[in-house]
Amino acid sequence: MSSSDVGAWQGSAEKAEDHLQLTADQNRLVTARWEAAKEARGGLDDMMRGIEQQSASQGGRLEGLDHSLKGLDSFRRKAAVAVKRGSDAQEVCEDVDDLNRYTLTFETDEYVQGTKQTYAELQERGYETVYEYNTWEDPVYKGVNTAWEHPETKERFELQFHTPESFKAKSDNHELYELARSGKFEEFNTKKEPKRSEAYQEASDLLQNERYENVRIPPGVEELNERKIRATLNPNLDPEVIEHVRRMEADLQATHAAAKEQQQANTLGNGLGESLDTGGRGLRDRLGAKAEPPRRSDVSPTIADPVPAQSRGRGRSMS
Numbered sequence: 001m002s003s004s005d006v007g008a009w010q011g012s013a014e015k016a017e018d019h020l021q022l023t024a025d026q027n028r029l030v031t032a033r034w035e036a037a038k039e040a041r042g043g044l045d046d047m048m049r050g051i052e053q054q055s056a057s058q059g060g061r062l063e064g065l066d067h068s069l070k071g072l073d074s075f076r077r078k079a080a081v082a083v084k085r086g087s088d089a090q091e092v093c094e095d096v097d098d099l100n101r102y103t104l105t106f107e108t109d110e111y112v113q114g115t116k117q118t119y120a121e122l123q124e125r126g127y128e129t130v131y132e133y134n135t136w137e138d139p140v141y142k143g144v145n146t147a148w149e150h151p152e153t154k155e156r157f158e159l160q161f162h163t164p165e166s167f168k169a170k171s172d173n174h175e176l177y178e179l180a181r182s183g184k185f186e187e188f189n190t191k192k193e194p195k196r197s198e199a200y201q202e203a204s205d206l207l208q209n210e211r212y213e214n215v216r217i218p219p220g221v222e223e224l225n226e227r228k229i230r231a232t233l234n235p236n237l238d239p240e241v242i243e244h245v246r247r248m249e250a251d252l253q254a255t256h257a258a259a260k261e262q263q264q265a266n267t268l269g270n271g272l273g274e275s276l277d278t279g280g281r282g283l284r285d286r287l288g289a290k291a292e293p294p295r296r297s298d299v300s301p302t303i304a305d306p307v308p309a310q311s312r313g314r315g316r317s318m319s
Contacts, residue, residue: 006024006027006028006031007024007027008021008022008023008024008027009021009022009027009030009076009080010022011076011077011080012073014255015252015255016182016184016252017077017182017184019183019187020076020077020080020081020084020182020183021080022076022079022080022083022089025089026079026083026089027076029089029090029093030075030076030079030089030092030093031072032093033075033093033096033099034070034072034075034099037069037070037099037100038069040100040155040157041068041069041100043155044068044100044102044155044157045065045068047125048062048065048068048102049062049065051104051118051121051122052104054117054121055104055106055114055117055118055121058106058107058110058113058114058117059105059106059107059110059114060104060105060106060114060118061104061105061106061164062102062103062104063103063104063105063162063167064103065102067101068100068101068102069099069100069101070098070099070100070101075096075099077181077182078092078096078181079092079093081181081182081183084183085183097130097131097147097156097157097158098147098157098158099157100155100156100157100158101157101158101159101160102157102158102159102160103159103160103161103162103167104118104159104160104161104162105161105162105163105164105167106161106162106163106218107163107164108163108165108216108218108219109218109219111161111163111218111221112218112219112220112221112223112224114161115144115161115224116224118159118161122148122159125150126150126151126152127148127149127150128148128149128150128151129146129147129148130146130147130148130149130156131145131146131147131226132144132145132146132147132224132225132226133145133146133226133228134221134224134225134226134227134228135227135228135229135230136217136218136221136224136227137227137229138228138229138230138231139205139208139209139212139229139231139232139233140173140204140205140208140209140212140230140231140233141170141173141208141230141231142166142169142170142212142215142217143160143161143162143166143167143170144160144161144224145158145160145161146158146159146160146161147159163215163216163218165214165215165216166212166215169211169212169215172211173207173208173211175249175252175253175256176204176207176208176245176249177208178252179204179245179248179249179252180201180204184248185197185200185201185204188200199237199238199241200241200244200245202233202234202237203237203241203242203244203245204245205231205233205234206233206234206235206237206242207242207245207246207249209233
């Protein structure tokens with residue numbers, strides 16, 4: 001795809017994102033920035049595989065490498081939300097840190113040492129931190145989020161550090177996070193209640209916090225720099241708002257599940273088509289043709305086999 005070929009963009013009505021829009025000029029900027037990240041992906045993936053191998057002694061594991069490039073429509077949604085809130089599309093493209101993004105998990109007792117070792121390896125390769133936030137004290141997101149940039153190549157990527165448990169909690173909270181970042185809660189603001197969206201965000205925070213209740217804090221995590229708390233829980237919310245957000249989350253989960261099923265069905269269908277096209281002369285004919293019934297004299301008794309079942313800012317380095 002070339003950025004010169006794109007026009008205006010509007011979010012999907014099926015995903016309740018049709019309130020998000022980009023003009024043709026804005027979409028060209030966004031698409032060009034995404035294409036640059038796509039070009040960088042292969043080299044960054046290889047580097048992170050090497051870091052995974054080097055951190056094996058601390059149990060380092062890369063999660064979700066298949067998703068190391070943010071989807072183009074996902075970036076468009078992010079940019080459209082920022083533009084709707086008053087940002088300039090060019091600034092959004094210059095500031096974005098997570099088009100290339102990675103997650104390393106370490107077992108809880110090895111987490112701090114593994115994180116420090118990864119810092120040292122990236123710095124040895126010439127990368128510098130753009131930001132680094134230790135949010136293990138935050139009630140709705142626990143982990144260390146960092147962004148890195150190479151001063152010469154200008155390659156930039158996000159790297160999150162999790163334990164297996166905190167990564168699961170974060171993944172389970174994905175739909176709540178997506179509802180908030182899409183600006184969906186802002187649709188509930190009215191002239192009478194211009195800040196009603198805040199109650200919906202606070203309800204989302206409460207629900208996200210529930211999934212972190214049994215996540216153990218790594219020992220020594222306070223040694224990691226730039227500790228940050230981004231949310232304060234409000235236990236006195238209207239229960240109806242909480243239940244409304246819970247229903248919105250369930251609806252979005254169902255939408256995602258249906259889209260995943262459709263994608264898998266399309267993949268299977270395409271695979272079958274390719275097999276029919278490349279399966280050798282006569283495969284399609286053999287499947288499509290009616291077999292000529294055998295003559296009675298040619299038939300011999302057989303026993304059938306059973307059918308098988310089936311935020312930005314330069315941060316300090318960690319020491």
